[in-house]
Amino acid sequence: MSSFTDTIVAISTPPGVSGIGIVRLTGPEALAIADRLFAPADPRKLPSSHPSFTLLYGHVVDGEEVVDEALLSVMRAPRTYTTQDVVEINCHGGIVPLRRTLELCLREGARLAEPGEFTLRAFHFGRIDLAQAEAAADLINAQTAEAGQAAVQQLSGRLSGQVEALRTALASLLAHLEAAIDFGEDDIEALGREEIAARLRAVLGHVEGLLVTAEQGKLLRQGARVALVGRPNVGKSSLMNALLGEERMIVTPIPGTTRDTVAESLNIHGVPVVLVDTAGLREVEDEVEQAGVDRARQALEEADVVLLVLDRSVPLTAEDRGLLAEAGERTVVVVNKCDLAGAWEVEGGTWHAGRRGEAMQVSAKTHEGLDQLREAIAERIGVAGLRPTGEVIVTNVRHQQALTRTRDAVARALASSEAGATEEYLAEDLREALEALGEIVGATSREEIIAEVFARFCVGK
Template sequence: MEDTIAAIATAFGEGGIGIIRMSGEKSKDILNQIFIPISKKNSEQHQIVNRRLTYGIVIDPQTNQTIDEVMAVFMKAPYTYTMEDIAEIHCHGSSISLQKTLALVLRFGARLAEKGEFTKRAFLNGRLDLSQAEAVIDLIKAKTDKSFQVALSQMEGELSSKIKEIRSDLMDILVQIAVNLDYPDEDIEVLTYKKQEESLLLIGDKIDKLLSLADTGRMLRDGIAVTIIGKPNVGKSSLMNAFLRESRAIVTEIPGTTRDIIEESMSVRGIPIRLTDTAGIHETDDIIEKIGIEKSKQSFNQADLIIFMLDASQPLMKEDLEIANYIGERKTIVLINKTDLEISLCEKEIKRTLPGAVILYTSMKNETGLNELEEEIEKMVYGGDLVQKNSMMVTNVRHKELLLQAKQSINDALKMIKKMEAMDFIEVDIKRAWELLGEMIGETVSEDIINEVFSRFCLGK
C-alpha cells in the first residue's frame, strides 16, 4: 500500500482560504477522525458525500478542541488528480489554522508530501505523461496570458500527442526493418533504402517544426532579459518608467542619477520581460558609480536583448562608441531618444558601427516611439511570423535538447542510408531517436530524471 501523503496546497501567507490536501488510501479514514460534518439548518451531523463540499469543524480528538470551521471534500479514486483517494480540507487562510490542521492529519497516519509528489503520483498512475506533468509547473509560474495558454495546451496533451505521433512513425520503420531482417524469405513488402529515407526525412521535418518554435517557447515560459544601456542622461530611466507606466526610476537632468541597476518584471504584448535599467557606462572616479557600472556590465552579459540608448541632440561620442564596441554582435535595438530636440546624430554612423542593430526613434518627453519599440520586441520574440497564434510550442530546455539529439540520430541514420550500410546499423540510430523522444513523455526515462523533474515543484502540487 502506498503511503498517504499530505501537504498545504495553497501559497504561504494570509488569505481567505487555505487548503490541506491528502492523497492515498487513508485519506477518508483520516478525514473522518478529525472532521465533524454539521448541518447548519438543524445542527445535526450528516455524512460526507463523494465529490461534494461539506461544512463542519476540524477537532483534535484527544483534547476535543475545535481547530477551525471548515469545508471538506472527499474524492474517490480513480477520478481524481492523482487517481488515488483524495481529501481536502478548506480552512480559513491563517497559517496557524493550516499548520494545526496539517499536524493533525500527519498525526493520524499521513506523511508530509515531497515536492511535486501529488503530480508525480498522477504521472506514475498514468493520468499524465512526463511532459504534461512538467507543464503543470509552467502553468503555476505563468506570468502572461500567452505563457499560460501555451502551458495549458501542453498540460492537455497537445505536445505529447505530436511526440507520440512521431514515435509511432519511427516504430513503423523499426518494425519494417525487424521483419525484413528476421524473415527475408517471406512474402513481405521489401523495405528499400529509398523508402527509409523518405520516411525519415518526413519525421525530421516534424521535429524541425517543433524546434523552430523552441526559442520563442522558452522566452514565453521564462521571459526575456532586456537590459537598457547607454551613457548617462540619455533617457534610460525615463524609458523604464514609460514601460512600467509608473515613476520607478529617478529622473533628473543631472547625469549619473542611476548609480545601481533597477530590475522589474513586466509584460509586453503577452511576453514576460525582465527589464533592467543600468547605471550609465562611462569613466568615473566615484567608487559607488564604479560599482554600479560593473553591475551594469554583468546585467548586459546576461541579457537576451540590449536596448542601446543614444541622445539624438548630440553626435556620437567616444563613450557611445565604446559601448557600441562592447555590444558587438549581440541582439540590439538602438533607441535614438530626445527627438523633440534638434537632431545632430548621424544614423549612417550608427549603422556602420552596429550593422545588425534595429534603429528606432523616440521621445520620452513627448511619449512617442514606445509602440514601435514594443512591436520590435514582439517581432524579435516571434521571429517576425504570426506564430503567437500557435499554442503548441516547446518551452522546456530538457525537451529541446532531447529533440536536438533525436534529430541528430535521424541525420546519422540518413547518412548510413546514403552509404547503403547494413539495416541493423541503421536500426540502432532510429531506435535511439525513438528512445530520446520517449524521454520527453516519460516512456523511456530513468528514475533519476523523474526525481529531478518533480524536485522542481512546490510542496502541495
C-alpha cells in the same frame, strides 16, 4: 519519494493571509484520516461515507476543540488528480488554521508530501505522462497568458499525442526491419528502400517542425533580458519608467542619479521581458558610482538586447562614440529627447559616428516613438515569428534535447538507408530515436530524470 501506498498531505495554497486555504490529502487513508479530524455539521455524514465529488460542511476539530470551520471536498479513486482518494479541506486562509489542520493530518497518520508528489502519483499511476506533469508546473510558473496557453496545450496531451504518433511510426518501421533481419528479406513482405526512406523523411520533417517551435518556447519560458545603457543623464531611467508605465526609477537632471542596476518585468507580445536600468557609463573616481558602472557593464554583457541610449539635445560625447563603436548585433540605438531641439542629426533613421546604423528616435517625456521602440525590441528578441497560441509549442529544454537526439538519429538512419546500409544499421538508429522520444513522455526515462522533473514543483501540487 518511493512509496505510493502511504497517505500524503500538504498545504496547497501559498503561505500568507487569504480568504480560504486548502490542505490536501491523498492516499488510501485519506478518507479515514478526514473522519478522525472533521466533525460534520450533520453527524451522520462522515467523509468516508460521503459520495464522491461532493462538499461536506463542518468543523476541523482537535478532540473537543474546534480548530476551524471548513468545507471538505471528497473525491474518490480512481477519477481524481492522483487516481487515489483525495480529500481537500477548505479552511480559512490564515497561517494558524492551515498549520493546525496540517498537523492534525500528520498526527492522524499522513506523511508530509514532497514537492510535486501529488503530480508524481498521477504520473506513476499512468493518468498523465511526464510531459503533461511538466506542463502542470509550467502552467503554475507561467508569467504571461501566452506561456500559460502553451502549458495548457501540453497539459491536455497535445504534445504527447504528437510524440506518440512519431513513436508509433518509428516502432512500426523498426518492426519491419527486425523481421527482415530475423527472417531474411525473401521470407517476409519487406519494405522497399524507397518506402523506408519516405517514412523516415516524414518523421524527420515532423521532428524538425517541433524543434522550430522550441525557439519560441524558450522565449515564452525564459523571456529575454533587455538592458538600458548609455552615459549619464541621457534619459535611461526616464525611458525605463515610460516603458513600464510607472515612475519606478528616480529621475533627476543630475548625471549619476542611478547607482545600481534595477530589473523590472514587462510583457511584450506575451514574452516576459526583464528590463534592466543601469548606472550611466563614465570614468569615475567615486567608489559607489564605480561599483554601479561595473554592474552596468555586467548587465550589458548579459543582455539579449541592449538599448544604447543617446541624448539628441546635446552633442555626442567621446563616451557616446565609444559605446557606439562597441555596438553589436544585440544593440538597438535609441536617440532620446527628440522633443527637444537637436544638437546633432539623425538622418534617414541612421546615426553617424564613424559608422552607420539604424536608430530609433524617441522621447521619454512625450512618449513619442515608444510603440516603435517596443516593436524593435520585439523584433530583436524574435517575437515577430511567434505562432498563434493554441498550436503545440515545445517549451521545455529537456524535450528540445530529446527531440534533437531523435532528429540526429533519424537523419543518420535516413543517410544509411540512402547509402544502402544493412537493416541492422538502420535498426540501431531507430532504437535510439525511439528511446529519445520515449524520454519526453516518460516511457523510457531513468529515475534521475523523473526525480529532477518533480523537484521543480512546489509543495502541494
